[in-house]
Amino acid sequence: MVNLQEKAWQIRQEVVTLIHRAGSGHIGGDMSVTDILVALYYKHMNCSPENQNDLNRDRFILSKGHCVEALYCILADRGYFPKSDLDNYSGYLxxxxxxxxxxxxxxxxxxxxxxxxxxxxxGMALAGKMDGAPYRVYTVMGDGELAEGSVWEGAMAAAHYKLDNLTAFVDRNRLQISGSTETVMAQDSQEERWRAFGWHVLSVDGNSTKALDFALQEAKQVKGRPTMIIANTTKGCGVSFMENQAAWHHKSLDDEHYEIAMRELEQRRAAAHEQDCE
Structure with a gap:
């Protein structure tokens, strides 16, 4: 069985290496969202390279698509494509x-x-309901993204159609490219807002794979309404000079910062491994 927390630190190391090599990437959000993606791809979602054409596979949509580096590193680690493919990430053609x-x-x-x-x-979840298909649909949004009106149109529709095969996340790191979400467009309390739209709402530590694991198990038991998991995260999670810094929304690392980040993440990874062995 995969040690989810150790895997999350490993993926962060691969993300840092990818962005350092490419010289570009949305590293702050990558680091906050990693635990969510790890919990989904290594335990909860019925999807793999072997069943990717199966109509009954679970579906995942990364709505905050600028954090694609974390998703690509996980897909490569799961075997959807060779890790060497990412050597030309963000390169010509x-x-x-x-x-x-x-x-x-x-x-x-x-x-x-x-x-x-x-x-x-x-749309995918509604199609599954209409077809009587067993698959579940998952999506991750950023908290800065929630200023988009279409999110709330969707929130109404999902509850109206009783889409209990849909689980959404908000990566609630409270920062976006231009600063604090509460300064740009205040949105507390997210929990109250989604409940008002008819969703089953859970609020968890979004950088704890254990907490996410429990929340995802609960979401699968909910009937008659979609589930929203407010994942309270830290932007830049795991790297001291990045944490809670809006400046690291989109930024690469010089060699010195790369070495510091990798060293800190390795310490976190080793601690997670030791804790699993106790």
């Missing part, structure tokens, strides 16, 4: 670009135009 591309194995749709991912996911 590469299909591995800065937002999810449906030319990439394992990516359901091209995404990243903020506010669209929830609606895509609702």
């Amino acid at each position: 590469s299909k591995y670009i800065g937002h999810p591309s449906d030319k990439v194995n394992g990516v359901e749709i091209g995404s990243g135009s903020l506010g669209h991912g929830l609606s895509y996911s609702i």
Whole structure:
């Protein structure tokens, strides 16, 4: 069985290496969202390279598509494509670009135009209901993204159609490219807002794979309404100089910062491994 927390630190190391090599990437959000993606791809979703054409596979949409580096590293680690493919990430004529591309194995749709991912996911979940299919649909949105009006149209529709096969996340790191979400467009309390729209709402530590694991198990038991998991995260999670810094929304690392980041993440990874062995 995969040690989810150790895997999350490993993926962060691969993300840091990818962005350092490419010289570009949305590293702050990558680091906050990683635990969510790890919990989904290594335990909860019925999807793999072997069943990617199965109509009953679970679906995932990364609505906050600018954090694609974390998704690509996980897809490569799961075997959807060789890790060496990412050597040309964001390079000339590469299909591995800065937002999810449906030319990439394992990516359901091209995404990243903020506010669209929830609606895509609702369409997939509604189709599953109409077909009597067993698959579940998952999507991750950024908290800055929630200023988009289409999100709330989708919120109404999902509850109206009682889409209990849909689970959405808000990566609630409270920062976006221009600063604090509460300064740009105040949105507390997210929990109250989604409940008012008829969703089953859970609020958890979004950088704890254990907490996410429990929340996802609960979501699968909910009947008659969709589930929203407010994942309270830290932007830049795991790297001291990045944490809670809006400046690291989109930024690469010089060699010195790369070495510091890798060293800190390795310490976190080793601690997670030791804790699992106790």
